[in-house]
């Protein structure tokens with residue numbers, strides 16, 4: 001006969017609610033890092049230097065001198081020339097990602113200054129359809145490359161032939 005009785009487990013143990021998006025578990029070292037700390041460290045883990053994904057807007061903010069970015073081609077929209085039909089149409093996919101990211105396409109481009117020098121800039125955003133390169137990306141990249149300013153291009157995926165051609169023209 002037992003002297004002590006094991007207490008019955010209460011089922012009313014509430015799961016702790018943690019606000020979404022405040023903490024990130026680092027895929028490099030498994031440490032939990034606060035968003036504020038990541039934002040202050042250009043989205044690099046302070047424990048292991050793992051680089052978290054970064055939005056095009058954040059990347060531009062980190063690259064350019066403060067308040068110098070002027071967006072161009074924000075009115076460009078991708079064409080559905082292939083009339084793609086899948087689980088969702090291309091137009092539906094674009095709309096879904098536009099609503100989710102606040103971007104009109106996978107690239108954010110325009111002009112700004114770095115250390116006081118005027119530059120053209122085009123930055124891809126992976127969160128928009130995995131930085132799929134449609135006609136907007138090609139047109140924005142081509143438009144930026146036709147200026148006399150140095151170009152800063154930040155890709156999040158492999159550049160399509162049109163962009164590679166622009167890069168070749170510009171480096172020649």
Ligand SMILES: [Zn+2]
Nearest residue numbers: 026029045048
């Ligand atoms: Zn880490």
